[in-house]
Amino acid sequence: MNAALAPPPSAPTPSETPTHYLNASYGFRSWLLTLDHKRIALLYLASITLFFFIGGFYAVLVRLELVTPAGDLMSAENYNTAFTLHGVVMIFFFLIPSIPAVLGNFLIPIMIGARDLAFPKLNLLSWYIYMVGGMVAAYALFTGGVDTGWTLYAPYSSTYSNSNVTATAIAAFITGFSSILTGLNFVVTIHKMRAPGLTWFRLPLFVWAHYATSVIQVLGTPVLAITLVLLILERSFGFGFFDPARGGDPVLFQHLFWFYSHPAVYIMILPSMGVISELVTCFSRKKVFGYGFIAMSSVAIAVLGFLVWGHHMFVSGQSVYAGMVFSILSFMVGIPSAIKVFNWTATMYKGSISYSTPMIYAFGFIGLFTIGGLTGLFLANLGLDIHLHDTYFVVAHFHYIMVGGAVMGYLGGIHYWWPKMTGRLYPEGWARFSALVLFVGFNLTFFPQFLLGYMGMPRRYHAYPEEFQVLNVMSSAGASILGVGYLIPMIYLFWSMRYGRLAPENPWGAKGLEWTTPSPPTTFNFDETPVVTEEAYEYVKEEKH
Amino acid sequence: MSGHVTSKKIYFAVFGALMILTAITVGVATLDLGQLNTVVALAVAGCKATVVIWYFMEVRHARPLTKLTVVGGILWLVIMLILLFTDYISRDWMAGPQAW
Numbered sequence: 125m126n127a128a129l130a131p132p133p134s135a136p137t138p139s140e141t142p143t144h145y146l147n148a149s150y151g152f153r154s155w156l157l158t159l160d161h162k163r164i165a166l167l168y169l170a171s172i173t174l175f176f177f178i179g180g181f182y183a184v185l186v187r188l189e190l191v192t193p194a195g196d197l198m199s200a201e202n203y204n205t206a207f208t209l210h211g212v213v214m215i216f217f218f219l220i221p222s223i224p225a226v227l228g229n230f231l232i233p234i235m236i237g238a239r240d241l242a243f244p245k246l247n248l249l250s251w252y253i254y255m256v257g258g259m260v261a262a263y264a265l266f267t268g269g270v271d272t273g274w275t276l277y278a279p280y281s282s283t284y285s286n287s288n289v290t291a292t293a294i295a296a297f298i299t300g301f302s303s304i305l306t307g308l309n310f311v312v313t314i315h316k317m318r319a320p321g322l323t324w325f326r327l328p329l330f331v332w333a334h335y336a337t338s339v340i341q342v343l344g345t346p347v348l349a350i351t352l353v354l355l356i357l358e359r360s361f362g363f364g365f366f367d368p369a370r371g372g373d374p375v376l377f378q379h380l381f382w383f384y385s386h387p388a389v390y391i392m393i394l395p396s397m398g399v400i401s402e403l404v405t406c407f408s409r410k411k412v413f414g415y416g417f418i419a420m421s422s423v424a425i426a427v428l429g430f431l432v433w434g435h436h437m438f439v440s441g442q443s444v445y446a447g448m449v450f451s452i453l454s455f456m457v458g459i460p461s462a463i464k465v466f467n468w469t470a471t472m473y474k475g476s477i478s479y480s481t482p483m484i485y486a487f488g489f490i491g492l493f494t495i496g497g498l499t500g501l502f503l504a505n506l507g508l509d510i511h512l513h514d515t516y517f518v519v520a521h522f523h524y525i526m527v528g529g530a531v532m533g534y535l536g537g538i539h540y541w542w543p544k545m546t547g548r549l550y551p552e553g554w555a556r557f558s559a560l561v562l563f564v565g566f567n568l569t570f571f572p573q574f575l576l577g578y579m580g581m582p583r584r585y586h587a588y589p590e591e592f593q594v595l596n597v598m599s600s601a602g603a604s605i606l607g608v609g610y611l612i613p614m615i616y617l618f619w620s621m622r623y624g625r626l627a628p629e630n631p632w633g634a635k636g637l638e639w640t641t642p643s644p645p646t647t648f649n650f651d652e653t654p655v656v657t658e659e660a661y662e663y664v665k666e667e668k669h
Numbered sequence: 670m671s672g673h674v675t676s677k678k679i680y681f682a683v684f685g686a687l688m689i690l691t692a693i694t695v696g697v698a699t700l701d702l703g704q705l706n707t708v709v710a711l712a713v714a715g716c717k718a719t720v721v722i723w724y725f726m727e728v729r730h731a732r733p734l735t736k737l738t739v740v741g742g743i744l745w746l747v748i749m750l751i752l753l754f755t756d757y758i759s760r761d762w763m764a765g766p767q768a769w
Contacts, residue, residue, distance in 0.1 A: 315734070343745045379753050430748055434756070444763055446756035 125300040144547065144644040159244035160647055165230035166545070167251050172218050172226065173614075175258065178265075179213035182206045184607065187569075187600040193593050195586035203586035204271035205287065211274030213265075216296050217258055219530055220388060223395035224306055224341075225254070227537045228334045230545060232310060234638040234645060235328050237319025237654040242312040243305075250305035255315045257299030262264045264291035273584065275385070278366035282358040290359055293352040300345045300352075303391070307341030310334050319637070321656035325416065328660055330634055332419040333398025338427035340394075341388045344430065348384035351377065375441050382433035390429040392526055393493070394422055396533025397464055400486050403536055404468045406634045407483035408475030412661050421460035428457040438509045449587055461497050465490060480632070481555035485536030488563045492528025496521055499574065515582075517577025530565055535562070535613065540570040542617065543627030548645040550620040554612060562609035568602025611636035635661050675705040683724045690717050711750075 139145070145162045148154075155163060185206040189197045198206065229247065233240050241247050264270055270292040272281040281289045314335050318327070355377070357363045364370025366377040405412040412418060434442055434450030468490060479485070499521040503509050512518060543549055572595040577583075581592050588596065630639040636653055638645075690713050697709045723729050728739055 339741075343742065347749065375756070379756065383749050430745065431752065434752065439758035441760075443756045443758075443760040446752070449752070449755055 130284065142642060143646065144642060145647045146547070146644055148647045157248075159240070159248055161233050161241050161244065161247060162230050162245050162545070162645065164251055165226050168221060168225040168229060168254070171251070171255060171258065172222055175213050175217035176610075179210050179218055180607065180610070182210035182213070183603065187603040188664065189586050190588070190596045191600045193590045193596075198586060200586050201271060201416075204273075204584070205269035207584060208270050208273050209265055212261065212270070212296070214293060214526075215274055215388070215392075216299055216314075217254075217261060219392040219526055220303055221254060221306070222392070222534050223255060223399065224310070224334060224391070224531065224539060225302075225336055227330075227399065227534075228310060228337075228395060229306070229540060231541065231638055232313060232334060233317070234641060234649050235331055235636060236314065236317060236322055237650065237656065238313065238317040238636050239650070240647040241309045242317060243309050246305050247309055249480060250302040250309070252366075253305070254299050254302035257295050257297075257302065260291055260298060261295035264288040264295060267291070275381060276352075276355060277381075278355060278358065278374050279368070279372075282355055282366055282377075290356055293356050296355075297349050297352045300349050302452050303341045304345045307338035307345075310338040311342065313336075319654050319656055325419070326658075326660050327419075328398075329401035329412065329415070329418050329422075330395075330398035333394045333401070333422045336422035337391050337394045339423075340391050340429065341424050343385045344384045344391075344392055347380060348388075351380040351384070354380070368380075375437065378437050378440055378442075379433070381432070382436045384437065386433040387426070387429045389522075389525065390425055392530040393533075394425060396489065396530045396537075397422065399533040399537035399540070400468060400489050401464075402470050402634075402636070403482045403540055404485040405663065406540075406632055407473045407478050407480060407486070408661045409478075410475040410661075411470055411659075411663055412467070413465070413470035413473075417463050418467050421463040424460040425457065428453065428460065432457055432504075435504050435509070438506055439513050444506075451504055451506050453502065458497060458501055461493075465494055465497075479556075481550075481552060481559055482536045482540035482632075484556060484559040484563075485539065485620075488559065488566075489529055489532040492524050492532060492566065494522030496528055499524065510581050511580075512577060514582055515577035516573040516581050516583055519583050520573035520577060523570045528570070535559070539613075539616070540632070541638070542620070543631045544638055544641075544643050544645070546621050546624070547622030547627050547642075548620045548622075549627050549631065550624055551616050554616045558609055558612035558616075561605060561612065565602050565605030565607075565609045569599050569606050570602070572596070572598045635663060672729065675724070675727065679724055683720055686720050687717055690720075 145160055155167065158164060158167075170359055186197065188201070189195065189203055189206070195203065227242070268288055270285070270289055271287040272285050272289060272292075276289065276293060281293075285367070314327070314331060354365045356362070358365050358367065362370075364372040365495070366372045366374045368374065401412060401418055432454040434446055434452045438447050438451075446570070451488055468486075499517070501519060503512055503521060539550065539555055576592055576595050576599075581588055627643040631643075632639075636657070640654065641649055692714050694710060697706065697713070700706070702709065722739060728736060731739075
């Protein structure tokens with residue numbers, strides 16, 4: 125069913141307005157001390173949106189600087205600071221918490237028929253930890269910033285940089301605990317709080333994706349924390365972990381950093397894949413093709429994702445033999461990713477597809493993620509990587525994964541569950557338009573960067589030879605379209621919270637326990653514990669008349 | 670896990686074991702055993718972690734799922750160390766500029 129075509133429910137009078145989680149209580153206190161997973165999800169939504177626009181501001185600075193070949197808008201040092209802050213803010217404070225902390229927090233308890241997460245106080249604590257980490261990052265940002273790149277490579281970060289490395293490392297360290305607690309909460313909740321009849325292989329694929337993500341968060345994030353502690357110790361007290369002059373090894377920092385930070389890519393993309401599984405099956409009106417394969421491919425990605433980190437280090441001085449091992453393992457991670465893409469495509473085959481906004485985002489995801497994934501295979505190739513390493517090809521590749529994949533999935537999910545979260549429908553026409561603007565803007569921004577990188581333009585320089593200008597202007601023009609594409613949903617989603625038409629319980633005719641609750645749900649989600657009696661996605665294809 | 674009360678004697682024994690193992694770590698650090706220094710240091714650290722997890726964290730009384738979670742954590746550490754050492758062991762196998 126199309127949200128725009130849904131019959132307009134008559135507005136209830138104040139006396140008959142049902143009680144739900146949004147109007148159950150009012151005031152700052154009721155929000156800042158809430159233990160309701162849905163309210164905590166909205167706290168995260170507001171916070172990560174703020175950080176998204178801060179990170180976006182620095183992206184604007186970068187793209188403006190690169191309109192002309194000369195470094196005329198910013199000094200090289202300020203440019204270093206701008207792209208570093210863009211990366212730090214977008215990765216640690218937007219992408220990593222985006223889908224798990226907002227959509228996962230809101231939906232996982234409802235999808236499994238529970239009243240809340242297993243540890244509601246821990247859930248609220250994780251938001252506060254995130255905010256404390258965010259404030260430390262803001263301090264680092266407003267007192268000069270940091271210029272090391274988001275990767276904080278030693279020994280530049282530990283010995284030579286004069287910027288706010290310590291504060292930035294502390295910010296990432298703190299916010300990592302927020303991620304660990306969210307993952308821990310999800311693992312325990314999914315294990316222990318499923319409704320009667322909801323067996324593991326009846327779980328929505330969104331839940332499977334979050335389970336796999338949580339395993340990465342719990343097992344990987346502590347390694348980043350330790351690495352950052354070692355970095356701070358070396359920078360502050362002169363320990364020699366990574367400094368060759370003191371017997372250390374800078375490549376060790378890269379090993380430890382990427383042991384977390386490569387799986388962190390899967391923290392960003394796996395939840396998005398979970399969203400796409402929901403969207404594709406709902407808007408194709410078909411049972412998902414190969415449920416077990418999609419579920420297990422999430423787990424396989426989580427496991428294999430931990431074995432491939434050395435592909436970031438082929439030209440770092442890492443052993444060539446280790447590089448061979450990492451190269452082969454990196455190719456292997458393409459298999460479960462491809463299983464997902466093929467199964468989504470097979471799900472759509474002969475489906476009754478509707479082109480609602482969430483499905484447009486799903487189409488965008490599948491196309492862009494495929495390009496991002498396949499170009500990742502270029503970079504996993506030992507020989508080709510020598511040419512492409514540290515060029516704009518890499519920048520384009522990971523933006524196709526993180527923006528084309530993760531952000532498209534996030535926006536698709538936000539639109540799909542917006543009626544459930546707010547009880548209001550958004551304007552479908554504007555939503556479709558902005559999804560298309562985003563798709564065009566994204567490709568115009570990042571596709572030229574593949575060409576630039578292949579032609580040899582290195583990343584992280586504020587000036588470049590003149591022959592690269594045309595493609596850079598195209599990229600910056602695309603970024604301005606992309607910016608408009610992000611602003612339009614901001615405006616209409618805000619607008620819809622007050623003026624949007626009231627949403628029925630199940631505006632999409634979708635399957636899943638969340639669509640059996642009122643829109644918005646009550647504080648404890650269900651009046652009675654639901655009993656699950658059917659498999660996931662038991663859609664019946666609509667007959668065409 | 671609940672229902673098991675650990676005696677003080679066990680906690681003191683754990684403390685004693687950790688102190689002895691720490692003394693071994695410090696002592697071995699003063700000897701030049703070549704590459705064995707790292708092996709011994711990691712072996713001692715592994716023993717310490719086992720004692721803490723098994724007795725202090727009471728995993729010996731835990732349910733199978735908790736034990737599986739612990740095994741998962743250890744497995745991930747082993748993955749990290751094995752792939753890390755793949756680099757360090759083979760870095761000098763190929764003739765070329767001296768690595769770090």
